[in-house]
Amino acid sequence: MALDSYRYRDPLEVLMLDEARTCRGCSHQTHGWAFGVAIVACTKPDEKGNRRQSGRRCKDYKEAE
């Protein structure tokens, strides 16, 4: 199985491209524990007021300070 073409680039560049698609570093992302299980959730509701699925970066990404 061949890798996507961008994966043959500089490994640091590939890592940065992969992370650019995640919520990692967003100030709206929160971590917690529930019944002994690690939970990652988004605290920012969408335009309709619904809960967002954390994991994939959205347009409301805001870098944590």
Ligand code: SF4
């Ligand atoms: S879904 Fe959007 S607002 Fe929520 S943590 Fe991810 S990037 Fe941030």
